[in-house]
Amino acid sequence: MTIEAILEQVAQQDIRFVQFWFTDLLGNLKSIEIPSSGLATALEQGIGFDGSSIHGFARIDESDMLAVPDQSTFAVLPWDNVGRLICDIQLPGGQPYEGDPRFVLRRALKRAAAQDLAMMVGTELEYFYFSSPRKPEGVDVAGYFDLSPPDSASEIRRQAVTAIEKIGISVEAAHHEVAPSQQEIDLSHDVALRTADDLLTCRYAIKEVARRNGIHASFMPKPLSNENGSGMHVHQSLFTSSGRNAFFDSQDSLHLSALARGYLAGLLYYAPEIIGICAQWVNSFKRLVPGFEAPVYVTWASRNRSNMIRIPMYQAGKEGATRIEFRAPDSACNPYLAFAVMLHAGLDGIEKSIPLPQPMERDVFKMSPEERAAAGIEMLPGSLNEAITAMEDSRLVRSALGDHIFDKFIENKRIKWGSYRAHVHEYELERYLPVL
Numbered sequence: 001m002t003i004e005a006i007l008e009q010v011a012q013q014d015i016r017f018v019q020f021w022f023t024d025l026l027g028n029l030k031s032i033e034i035p036s037s038g039l040a041t042a043l044e045q046g047i048g049f050d051g052s053s054i055h056g057f058a059r060i061d062e063s064d065m066l067a068v069p070d071q072s073t074f075a076v077l078p079w080d081n082v083g084r085l086i087c088d089i090q091l092p093g094g095q096p097y098e099g100d101p102r103f104v105l106r107r108a109l110k111r112a113a114a115q116d117l118a119m120m121v122g123t124e125l126e127y128f129y130f131s132s133p134r135k136p137e138g139v140d141v142a143g144y145f146d147l148s149p150p151d152s153a154s155e156i157r158r159q160a161v162t163a164i165e166k167i168g169i170s171v172e173a174a175h176h177e178v179a180p181s182q183q184e185i186d187l188s189h190d191v192a193l194r195t196a197d198d199l200l201t202c203r204y205a206i207k208e209v210a211r212r213n214g215i216h217a218s219f220m221p222k223p224l225s226n227e228n229g230s231g232m233h234v235h236q237s238l239f240t241s242s243g244r245n246a247f248f249d250s251q252d253s254l255h256l257s258a259l260a261r262g263y264l265a266g267l268l269y270y271a272p273e274i275i276g277i278c279a280q281w282v283n284s285f286k287r288l289v290p291g292f293e294a295p296v297y298v299t300w301a302s303r304n305r306s307n308m309i310r311i312p313m314y315q316a317g318k319e320g321a322t323r324i325e326f327r328a329p330d331s332a333c334n335p336y337l338a339f340a341v342m343l344h345a346g347l348d349g350i351e352k353s354i355p356l357p358q359p360m361e362r363d364v365f366k367m368s369p370e371e372r373a374a375a376g377i378e379m380l381p382g383s384l385n386e387a388i389t390a391m392e393d394s395r396l397v398r399s400a401l402g403d404h405i406f407d408k409f410i411e412n413k414r415i416k417w418g419s420y421r422a423h424v425h426e427y428e429l430e431r432y433l434p435v436l
Contacts, residue, residue, distance in 0.1 A: 003043045006074050010036050010083060013076060018083040020047055020067045021200070023101050024055040025408055026280065027334025029200055032067060036083075043069060046090065055412075057089075057099050065097060066090045073197055078166040079208070086197050098404045101336035105193055108340040108400060111347060117238045117246060119343050122172070122189030122323075125202060125331050126230035128223055129153045129181045133216040136223040138181030153215075157183050160209040160217075167205065169198045178293065179227035189235060189323075192343070196335035199232075203331070221279065221330040222286040229287030229294060232331035235312070236342065237323040238263065248322040254302050255314040255322055264300060264324055265356040266349015267309060267342060271298050271328065273394035274341040275380050276387035276413065277401075278329035282420045285383045287330060290365050295327045298378040299360040306364045308380070328380065337401065337409075344400040384420075388413045 018039050020032045032047050052063035069085035076083050089100035096103045112119055131137045140152045161174050170188035177184045187198055203219060210217035222229035237247045247260035287294050295308035302311040310325045329338055381387040388410060391397050398406045
């Protein structure tokens, strides 16, 4: 949209305020709100702010930054007469700021574009509804795909979908997930940068709709010990500038091109190194355990849902839908960083001709440890500490994120892990206090 078109829409719809959005290092949404009377100037010049106050951004002696709106992201929020724009962060001289997660994804997409490729992404966004943010008390007892009175959250989920679509985001489907009070909203595939923007918007909209209904929406990966956690399956493919799906090959048994197999090999090879970005919280690794439908082993297959990467079934006439489904990320990650490391991993697999292991069509969880060892099956890191240790030595992740974000991210996660290790948990008190 041009500046003139944005200003015209603001005037026609009587938009009183406009929010300028961006994220910090961890993907937390930040906003600067201005009255619409100052929008024309802000669109032309950006808005200055103190970067030293944003986690993972600049030191106090180099803190001046600009939030520069991406005009294509203008949308009107479905409440309170407020518009929003998503911003790129720049230094005062106009250079992109290396600590901006959106810039990290832009840089990854530029690498793909040099090969006439664009990353397309669709996501399955899972989350929970709870009665409050203080305790994980559910609001229904429904299960997977249930449509019955126990799914009392269905109307709130519909309101969330309606709000998301009013903002201009395409929703493919929505349904109740496996665990009580667990929901899923699936976003249609789009270019990776727009999908990352859409995910931030959806998380905000889902939470806001829940709040207006007196409940709490949570993207915490594993809020309930004995139930499935919330993942974010990432469906991804590469398209050429002519609109052709570069992952499709009609002659291949799985309809995967050599390029797709190379991309898949790279994603598998680097999965232990990038998982700390795709599942970035201490709690993320309580989801990635056997027995709860989340991937634990670095394997792939067609259709088999016990694997970390699945190849969805091909449908004749839908060559554009040929894709890879990466099942390890969760919906609380920073999507800009997660998509960036996935893309770099896949491109490395293509460029370096990383060998692709054989697909694992057996149920990996039912194999014995000896069988998995004989098949050369590797496990994902089992904790945030293990994931960050694997990431620290990763040339690929450092290159993908850049030194600034890489070092800040590692530092943050080491602090979080240290705090977690030192905390005495309720489990320990219940188990050990009476007997030790």
